[in-house]
Amino acid sequence: MNLIETQTVAGHNGEEVIQYTMKNSNGMEVTVLNYGCIITKWTAQNRNGVYENIVLGFDEFEPYLTKSPYFGAVIGRVAGRIDRAAFELNGKSYDLEANEGESTLHGGEQGFDKRIWKGTIGENQELVFTRTSPHLEGGFPGTLELKVIYRLLEDDTLEIEYEGTTDQTTIVNMTNHSYFNLNGDLSKSVVDHELQLKASRYLPLKDNLIPTGELASVEGTAFDFRSKKTLASGINSDDKQIKIGGNGFDHPLVLDENFNQEIVVNEPVSGRTLTIETDQKAVVFYSGNQMDADMTVRGCETQKHMALCLETQNFPNAVHEPSFPSTKLEPSETYRAKTRYIWTVK
Incomplete structure (x- = not known):
């Protein structure tokens, strides 16, 4: 039976920062803050039955305000980069926050990851977060009513569901930005992790990490994970796109x-295997290339390739690419997305 414990751990802008810890009968724990819906801890067992934390996060709240590269957070209103920090929708122009060069990254400087959400415990011990994103928050049109549901199952599966409705046409593309290291030992990098992806195409990037608009075949590239291979096999390749991605x-x-x-x-x-299933069209695979030695996580100095992210979502920068699947949300529609994280051990 999944149980949820709550604890107030800090204050922020006059509001309580509440920590929720979900536990199942196997021993898995998932700890989430109402600030940014951030997963701060997520334990999974190794082949010896030992549960260890397999995500990056801070033991205290304060570093999340200034140091976190989106550790474990819900990302929105739009995940990824929006070129030129602006877009047009239904004949109107909207200016966004340029928080990475000339681009908007992950919703801007004060995206969903930097907001206090209202947390409640729903039926069947679901953890439900809600908030209202007002019209022009971060520059995005429309008042958006949001819901994010975390559901820990008895078979060591975590489900995350997203819902949103708007009062005027807007764009939405949400994800979770957890950093995984399946070793359970952060002194070891993830380059020897093995990845298999059912993906025959990928989106090449320009030098500013914005998709070019092309859908390229993975055949003969570092991006062909249709058969299982180590991350190192791609990271160490001379593929030009690997260089663009920051090696x-x-x-x-x-x-x-x-x-x-x-x-x-x-x-x-460790024998740990993470299987991710989703209804989303893409996954942004990030191998921790920008993690320089500028902070400490659970006693370990951060380093390149300390962790990996697998961000299930729609295509980034879709608002500027008519050939990409649309991220537009109309008042008559409900935005829905679901991703399932399944832990097993061999």
């Missing part, structure tokens, strides 16, 4: 299937 991966891959074991990560030493 690693920071690219959207187009999923060929949904809810059919389309993303599988394995760590051979």
